[in-house]
Amino acid sequence: MQALNPELLQSNSTQTDAFLAIDNVSKVYPTPKGDYTVLENVNLTISEGEFVCLIGHSGCGKSTLLNMVSGLNKPTMGEVRLKNQRITKPGPDRMVVFQNYSLLPWLTVYENVYLGVDEVFAHKTPQDKKEITEEHLELVGLTEAAQKKPPQISGGMKQRVAIARALATRPEALILDEPFGALDPITREELQEELLKIWQAHKITVFMITHDIDEALFLSDRLVMMTNGPSATIGEVLDIPFPRPRDRRVIAEDPRYYELRNEALDFLFRRFAHEE
Amino acid sequence: MSLASQQSPAKPKIDIQKIVGRNGENIILPALGLFALIIVWSIIAKMTEGGISQLPSPIQTFQDSVPYLQNFFSTTQGDEGIFFLTLYSLLRVAVGFAIAVIIAVPLGFLIGTSEKAQKMLMPLVQIGKPISPLAWLPVGIVVSTALLTDAPRMVAQNTPAIFVIVVTSLWPTLINTALGVKSIPQDYWNVSKVLNLSRSKVVTKIMIPSTLPYVFAGMRLSLGIAWLVIVAAEMLTGGTGIGFFVWDTYNTGEISLVILSLFVIGIVGLLLDQFVAVIEHLAFGKNN
Numbered sequence: 001m002q003a004l005n006p007e008l009l010q011s012n013s014t015q016t017d018a019f020l021a022i023d024n025v026s027k028v029y030p031t032p033k034g035d036y037t038v039l040e041n042v043n044l045t046i047s048e049g050e051f052v053c054l055i056g057h058s059g060c061g062k063s064t065l066l067n068m069v070s071g072l073n074k075p076t077m078g079e080v081r082l083k084n085q086r087i088t089k090p091g092p093d094r095m096v097v098f099q100n101y102s103l104l105p106w107l108t109v110y111e112n113v114y115l116g117v118d119e120v121f122a123h124k125t126p127q128d129k130k131e132i133t134e135e136h137l138e139l140v141g142l143t144e145a146a147q148k149k150p151p152q153i154s155g156g157m158k159q160r161v162a163i164a165r166a167l168a169t170r171p172e173a174l175i176l177d178e179p180f181g182a183l184d185p186i187t188r189e190e191l192q193e194e195l196l197k198i199w200q201a202h203k204i205t206v207f208m209i210t211h212d213i214d215e216a217l218f219l220s221d222r223l224v225m226m227t228n229g230p231s232a233t234i235g236e237v238l239d240i241p242f243p244r245p246r247d248r249r250v251i252a253e254d255p256r257y258y259e260l261r262n263e264a265l266d267f268l269f270r271r272f273a274h275e276e
Numbered sequence: 277m278s279l280a281s282q283q284s285p286a287k288p289k290i291d292i293q294k295i296v297g298r299n300g301e302n303i304i305l306p307a308l309g310l311f312a313l314i315i316v317w318s319i320i321a322k323m324t325e326g327g328i329s330q331l332p333s334p335i336q337t338f339q340d341s342v343p344y345l346q347n348f349f350s351t352t353q354g355d356e357g358i359f360f361l362t363l364y365s366l367l368r369v370a371v372g373f374a375i376a377v378i379i380a381v382p383l384g385f386l387i388g389t390s391e392k393a394q395k396m397l398m399p400l401v402q403i404g405k406p407i408s409p410l411a412w413l414p415v416g417i418v419v420s421t422a423l424l425t426d427a428p429r430m431v432a433q434n435t436p437a438i439f440v441i442v443v444t445s446l447w448p449t450l451i452n453t454a455l456g457v458k459s460i461p462q463d464y465w466n467v468s469k470v471l472n473l474s475r476s477k478v479v480t481k482i483m484i485p486s487t488l489p490y491v492f493a494g495m496r497l498s499l500g501i502a503w504l505v506i507v508a509a510e511m512l513t514g515g516t517g518i519g520f521f522v523w524d525t526y527n528t529g530e531i532s533l534v535i536l537s538l539f540v541i542g543i544v545g546l547l548l549d550q551f552v553a554v555i556e557h558l559a560f561g562k563n564n
Binding site (some may be wrong): 070071072089090091092094095096098100102104106107112117119120133167 | 327463464466467469470471473474477481482485547
C-alpha cells in the first residue's frame with residue numbers, strides 16, 4: 001500500500017518547513033484478539049494557509065487521524081508536529097468543529113462562544129472578551145440569535161455557532177470533522193461558501209474530513225484520499241488547481257473538474273471500494 | 277373496516293365526553309374508581325361484622341374521623357392533631373433527606389469521575405442498597421444512644437428515625453448521580469479538552485448541568501422511598517409522627533383513625549412527589 005504514488009508522498013514529506021507535519025504515524029489498538037492496526041505509516045505535510053480535505057470510506061480511520069492532529073488522540077508510532085512542535089494534547093492553536101456541533105445546550109449561543117474566549121484570553125478584560133465574542137457571532141451572521149439556546153436553532157445555525165466558537169480563540173489551524181454532513185444541501189452550500197470566505201479572510205490553515213467529493217473539489221487545495229482499514233494509509237493526493245476565489249458554477253464547467261471527480265470516484269469506488 | 281362498520285350500529289356507544297365534556301371525564305372516571313373502592317371496602321367491612329376484629333365501614337370511618345379532624349391542629353402533648361403528627365414525620369424526612377443528598381451527590385460525582393473511587397465504593401453500594409432501611413434501625417438506636425447521651429431529648433429521640441431516612445435516601449441519589457456523570461457525552465469532554473477548560477469550568481459548565489437531570493430523578497426516587505420508610509420507622513420507634521399514630525390507634529382499636537391516616541399518608545406522598553416535580557420543572561424550564 002505504501003508503494004502507491006511514492007513520488008507524490010515523498011515530495012511532500014521532504015519539506016522541512018512544513019506548517020503541519022504528520023510524520024510516519026501509526027495507530028494500533030490492543031484488543032483481546034490481538035493488536036488492531038487502524039492507521040499505518042501515514043505521512044502528510046500541510047503548508048501554512050492551505051485548505052486540505054480528507055476523504056475515505058467510513059471506518060478507515062479518518063477521525064482517528066484528525067483526533068491526533070487536534071491532540072484528542074495520540075499516535076502509537078510516529079508523531080504529528082505543528083510548526084515543528086510535537087502535538088501531545090489539544091491546544092488553542094488548533095480548534096475543532098465537530099460533526100454533531102457539540103454545543104452545550106444549557107448555554108446560550110453567546111455563552112457557548114464566550115466559554116472558549118474566556119479561557120483562552122483569560123488575561124483580557126471582560127469588555128475585550130465580550131467584543132471578541134460578538135465579533136465572531138457577527139462573522140457567522142448570528143448576532144440576532146445570540147441569546148437563543150442551541151435547541152431553539154436550526155442545524156445550520158448550530159454549526160455556525162460551532163465555527164464561531166472555534167474561530168473566536170484565533171487558532172492557527174481549523175480542524176473540521178465532516179462539519180456539513182448532517183445539513184440539507186442548500187444550507188451546506190451556504191456554509192461551504194462562508195467557510196471559504198472566512199478561510200481567505202483569516203489566512204487560517206484548514207484540515208477537514210468530508211464524505212462529499214464535490215465539497216472537497218470546491219473547497220480544497222489538495223484532496224487526500226485514504227485506503228480502507230485496517231492498516232489504512234494515504235492512497236493518493238489530488239491537487240485541486242482551480243483559481244480562487246472559486247465560483248461553483250465556473251468550476252462545474254471546467255473539464256478538469258470531471259477528470260478530478262472521476263479520479264476520486266475511481267479511487268473510492270473501484271480501486272478501494274468498500275467491501276461491505 | 278367492514279367488520280367495524282357492521283358492529284358499530286349494533287352496540288349503543290356511550291360517549292362520556294359528549295355528555296360531560298372533556299374535563300368532566302377527568303372528574304367522573306376518578307370518581308368511579310373511588311366509588312368502586314368504597315364498594316369493595318363496604319363488602320369486606322360487612323364480612324367482618326360481628327367478628328372479634330372488625331373493619332369499620334366507610335360510613336363508620338367517616339363518622340369516627342370527623343371529631344378527630346376537628347382537632348386537626350391540636351398541639352396537646354400526647355394528643356397532637358393529625359396535622360402536627362404529619363408535620364413531625366415530614367420534618368424527619370426533610371432532615372434525613374437533606375443529609376443524604378449532601379452525602380450522596382458529592383459521592384456520586386466521585387464515583388462517576390474516578391475509576392479508583394468506583395472500584396472502592398461500588399461494592400459497598402451494591403451491598404448496602406438491597407438492605408431494608410428498617411434493618412438499620414437497631415444500629416441507629418445503638419449509635420445514637422451511645423453518642424448522644426448529653427444531647428437534648430428532642431435530638432436523641434429523633435436521631436434513629438432520621439438515621440434510617442438518611443440510609444434510605446442515600447442509594448437512589450448516589451447511584452443516579454454517578455450514572456449521570458458517566459452518561460456525560462464524550463462530545464462534551466472533547467469540547468472541554470479542545471477549549472482547554474479549567475477544572476472549575478468543566479464542573480460548573482459541563483458536569484453539573486449535564487448531570488442535574490439524573491440527580492433530580494434520583495432525589496425524586498429517594499424522597500418517595502423516604503416517605504414510605506418513615507411511616508414504618510415511626511411505627512417501631514414510637515413517640516410522635518404519622519407512623520406512630522397508625523400503630524397507636526391500631527393498639528387502642530381505633531381502626532377508623534388508622535384508615536384516616538392511610539389516606540393522609542397517601543395524599544402527602546402524592547403532594548411530595550408533585551413538589552419535587554415542580555422544582556424540577558423550575559430548574560429545567562429555563563434550559564429549554
